[in-house]
Amino acid sequence: MGSSACDAGGHLVSVPAHATVYFTTEQVQHAIFPGASFSSAGDPGVWRASTGGYLVIDHVLGKHEYITFAVGINANGTVRRVEIMAYNESYGYEVRNADWRAQFVGKSANSALQLNADVRNISGATLSSKHITDGVRRILRMYESTLKGRQ
Amino acid sequence: MGQFLDTSFDPTSRYRGTRFDTVSMEMVYQVMNPITDPFGLALYLEPEFGPLSRELEWKIILQKNFLDDRLIVAANISAKHEREVYLDGSIERASPLDITIGASYLAFPNWSFGVEARIHNEFSGGYFFNNPEHTAYFLGPAIHYATKEFWVTAAWRHQMPWVQTYNADQAAVVAGGPHLWRVSMRATRSCFEWGCPLAHPLTKAQLQVEDT
Numbered sequence: 489m490g491s492s493a494c495d496a497g498g499h500l501v502s503v504p505a506h507a508t509v510y511f512t513t514e515q516v517q518h519a520i521f522p523g524a525s526f527s528s529a530g531d532p533g534v535w536r537a538s539t540g541g542y543l544v545i546d547h548v549l550g551k552h553e554y555i556t557f558a559v560g561i562n563a564n565g566t567v568r569r570v571e572i573m574a575y576n577e578s579y580g581y582e583v584r585n586a587d588w589r590a591q592f593v594g595k596s597a598n599s600a601l602q603l604n605a606d607v608r609n610i611s612g613a614t615l616s617s618k619h620i621t622d623g624v625r626r627i628l629r630m631y632e633s634t635l636k637g638r639q
Numbered sequence: 640m641g642q643f644l645d646t647s648f649d650p651t652s653r654y655r656g657t658r659f660d661t662v663s664m665e666m667v668y669q670v671m672n673p674i675t676d677p678f679g680l681a682l683y684l685e686p687e688f689g690p691l692s693r694e695l696e697w698k699i700i701l702q703k704n705f706l707d708d709r710l711i712v713a714a715n716i717s718a719k720h721e722r723e724v725y726l727d728g729s730i731e732r733a734s735p736l737d738i739t740i741g742a743s744y745l746a747f748p749n750w751s752f753g754v755e756a757r758i759h760n761e762f763s764g765g766y767f768f769n770n771p772e773h774t775a776y777f778l779g780p781a782i783h784y785a786t787k788e789f790w791v792t793a794a795w796r797h798q799m800p801w802v803q804t805y806n807a808d809q810a811a812v813v814a815g816g817p818h819l820w821r822v823s824m825r826a827t828r829s830c831f832e833w834g835c836p837l838a839h840p841l842t843k844a845q846l847q848v849e850d851t
Contacts, residue, residue: 520697552749552787553748576786578787578788578836609675614674616677618710
């Protein structure tokens with residue numbers, strides 16, 4: 489919470505100089521779409537999988553640094569899998585937990601994707617949970633408005 | 640120092656001494672989360688006890704986030720109810736009330752820039768804002784750098800020349816200028832804080848240096 493910097497040691501905000509990298513682009517492509525080959529979909533960070541579907545890599549803000557994540561989208565527009573590729577925060581690493589990420593599987597652009605509604609919050613990782621949820625929702629809407637017509 | 644040294648002590652001479660001052664406990668309860676609720680609200684309570692001093696400090700901490708949580712606006716309403724016993728046996732009771740408002744923007748990865756304003760109200764003669772003494776206004780910038788391992792905050796606040804006084808004694812203090820720097824309020828206040836998240840194995844340390 490926002491106490492004054494001078495009076496109460498309360499601290500306001502602040503992204504990556506030395507992020508912990510869990511997946512490279514190639515690794516995450518093959519983790520989410522095993523056996524597929526990939527071609528550029530024309531936009532930075534967006535690839536078309538040979539087996540159908542897309543892989544999108546984006547980043548959202550954590551408390552201090554950017555969180556880089558990947559969303560695999562099936563050919564029918566639902567989420568195949570979400571992976572955290574790089575994370576570098578003091579608190580909130582729980583968003584890497586498979587159980588939490590599994591909540592996104594099957595969601596589509598028609599899903600609410602709201603924290604504390606259809607996506608549960610992680611206590612102590614609220615900011616990361618909210619921003620990743622928002623990030624997945626933005627990617628699904630981008631898929632619906634842009635990528636879907638290219639298939 | 641007047642609370643611990645009698646009038647025979649030469650204030651220009653060197654002084655060295657060790658004494659137990661006070662022990663305190665800080666408690667904060669988050670009522671509303673600024674990330675998931677419309678705004679954030681937390682309540683803070685800090686009782687403090689010592690042989691010559693007792694104090695109860697409380698705060699109402701409000702926070703509203705904007706622009707995907709990059710812009711944070713916060714306000715603290717805080718008060719203290721103080722009791723100090725002096726060597727001559729006299730007891731001083733006071734109840735300062737502060738309103739602090741700040742805004743901070745995460746402009747770049749790791750770097751936030753902000754501005755803070757403080758309205759300080761001094762009351763004497765009792766625990767419940769009995770006799771108003773003065774109201775002083777402060778304004779200044781703050782800069783914050785944070786990473787996974789540590790954070791640093793530097794802030795500087797200058798007293799604005801709009802002090803208000805509520806009795807003849809206080810009015811006399813500001814007669815020579817618009818500041819209350821010869822009373823409890825200094826003209827400027829700067830602070831530097833360095834800290835580590837408690838989750839980090841190297842932490843549990845926090846260094847705070849203040850200069851006036």
